[in-house]
Amino acid sequence: MLVAMLLAIVRKLTLDFVVPIMFLNTARCVEAWGTFWALLTHNLGHFLLYLLFSILLAAALSLLVLAALLVTCCCLGCLLILPYVGTVVLLPISIFKRSYSLEYLAQFGPKFHVFGFPA
Secondary structure, three states, rough: HHHHHHHHHHHHHHHHHHHHHHHHHHHHHHHHHHHHHHHHHHHHHHHHOOOOOOOHHHHHHHHHHHHHHHHOOOOOOOHHOHHHHHHHHHHHHHHHHHHHHHHHHHHHOOHHHHOOOEE
């Protein structure tokens, strides 16, 4: 169980932070992990809070979808099993989850801004 949790944390950090660093620096995975490791060691508390908040956020979003299913008497569930309709309906949640980690990474300096600087 401990190994599974550790691998889940490594996967989450890789997808949320290492992949954007790879994109920004056009670096390989090991180089991006080196950059992220330096950032992680200096801001360990911030990243622990990020992981805890992402768990809380996933639970809240799941409860929101479940509430929407129950309010519509599971009619929404019948629509969500259709691949195109389900993707379009859940797209705002997917975009929010993806952009949240990118905006979180951007707070650590201008070299981590994936979207560039605001005008």
